[in-house]
């Protein structure tokens with residue numbers, strides 16, 4: 001962990017030491033003024049970056065961003081690990097494509113062992129998203145695997161090194177909530193910060209919740225504003241609640257509402273609307289999702 005990242009954790013932890021995660025960090029502590037500067041830089045970077053969702057949040061067929069909750073409005077196929085929107089799945093079915101991936105045209109796996117085999121193949125090639133996805137399967141004991149959170153953490157740590165934003169979110173989830181691992185909130189926050197700076201909406205929202213819980217209403221509002229403007233309704237609701245509590249102004253709530261509506265409008269398409277109406281047909285396509293991602 002770099003000094004800057006350690007500073008970020010310290011910032012979120014209320015300025016204290018960076019936590020047990022850094023106990024083995026061989027780097028010497030920076031001088032006090034450098035540390036303060038580091039905190040300032042991180043705080044600025046945290047709020048000024050990650051206002052756009054990562055590339056993999058867009059459907060690879062229609063190129064539009066997928067609506068929330070992502071797990072409801074899309075499906076992930078193990079063949080290519082691409083998240084495909086329900087509009088494009090519907091369009092493919094209307095063209096008679098039922099048994100192949102609408103993106104890479106690979107025949108869809110029929111059972112859990114075949115799905116696992118496909119994932120493992122991509123994992124062995126160093127596919128960050130496949131490695132992160134396999135971690136999720138270990139978290140819940142899906143696809144016939146035994147629940148194994150240490151293994152999930154190992155996989156997410158590897159995926160993070162390969163650039164996976166999802167793996168950062170998942171590590172944040174288990175460490176912050178102490179799911180199958182000793183609770184380590186600063187460490188969880190650190191991972192959510194890394195993901196939020198790359199545009200992960202759930203992580204951004206969770207950082208808002210953390211700040212709200214700590215009574216840092218201005219920071220909470222800034223986080224919620226970013227994710228609400230990315231079309232995340234839960235964050236918009238957060239701002240609405242803050243407005244009712246007197247921690248946000250009416251113009252701030254109005255700004256969030258307008259930004260939210262624009263983002264939602266951009267994620268709509270006639271195909272997606274039709275697929276939404278027929279959503280019951282797709283219930284069997286929903287992917288697993290860490291901590292019911294996007295549904296809080």
Ligand SMILES: [Zn+2]
Nearest residue numbers: 059062085088
């Ligand atoms: Zn699409």
Ligand SMILES: [Zn+2]
Nearest residue numbers: 079080101104
């Ligand atoms: Zn595919």
